[in-house]
Amino acid sequence: MKESSGRKQGAAAPCAACKLLRRRCAQDCVFAPYFPADEPQKFANVHKVFGASNVNKMLQELPVHQRGDAVSSIVYEANARVRDPVYGCVGAISSLQQQIDTLQTQLALAQAEVVHLRVRQTASYPHGFGPTSPSNSGSPPSKLMGSQAMPIFDMDMVMDQASLGEPMWSY
Numbered sequence: 001m002k003e004s005s006g007r008k009q010g011a012a013a014p015c016a017a018c019k020l021l022r023r024r025c026a027q028d029c030v031f032a033p034y035f036p037a038d039e040p041q042k043f044a045n046v047h048k049v050f051g052a053s054n055v056n057k058m059l060q061e062l063p064v065h066q067r068g069d070a071v072s073s074i075v076y077e078a079n080a081r082v083r084d085p086v087y088g089c090v091g092a093i094s095s096l097q098q099q100i101d102t103l104q105t106q107l108a109l110a111q112a113e114v115v116h117l118r119v120r121q122t123a124s125y126p127h128g129f130g131p132t133s134p135s136n137s138g139s140p141p142s143k144l145m146g147s148q149a150m151p152i153f154d155m156d157m158v159m160d161q162a163s164l165g166e167p168m169w170s171y
Contacts, residue, residue: 016043034071049078
């Protein structure tokens with residue numbers, strides 16, 4: 001039966017940190033609750049990047065209730081540093097930020113295209129009879145669909161009378 005520290009009762013099975021460091025795992029080992037013996041790679045990466053002494057000092061300075069979160073962060077950063085020794089987790093964050101920027105640009109272009117099509121549709125049907133009127137099936141005519149393929153990036157602000165004064169962008 002195992003204790004919460006990851007060691008067997010009665011036997012002094014070392015935690016992953018003490019096993020790697022080839023030392024006896026004391027009853028009050030600061031590493032034992034966070035680096036169980038069955039996860040040796042977890043501590044190996046932390047030790048490789050930060051060093052056991054530095055991690056020990058960091059954990060000793062923290063209150064016990066904050067150590068679990070600190071270990072999670074340390075392990076995450078160590079794994080990121082092993083994958084990308086130069087940038088670590090900053091490289092992953094930067095890559096994700098670039099993806100966000102690209103997706104936001106694509107979304108803005110798609111939204112602008114939708115507004116452009118609505119403005120053209122409103123201009124094509126000034127008397128209210130069009131794709132949204134009850135007398136029509138709701139699908140725009142094929143001549144409007146054919147003009148979708150080429151977006152125009154010259155944007156002007158117009159007022160759509162059908163939307164009760166909400167500003168809309170047109171090309």
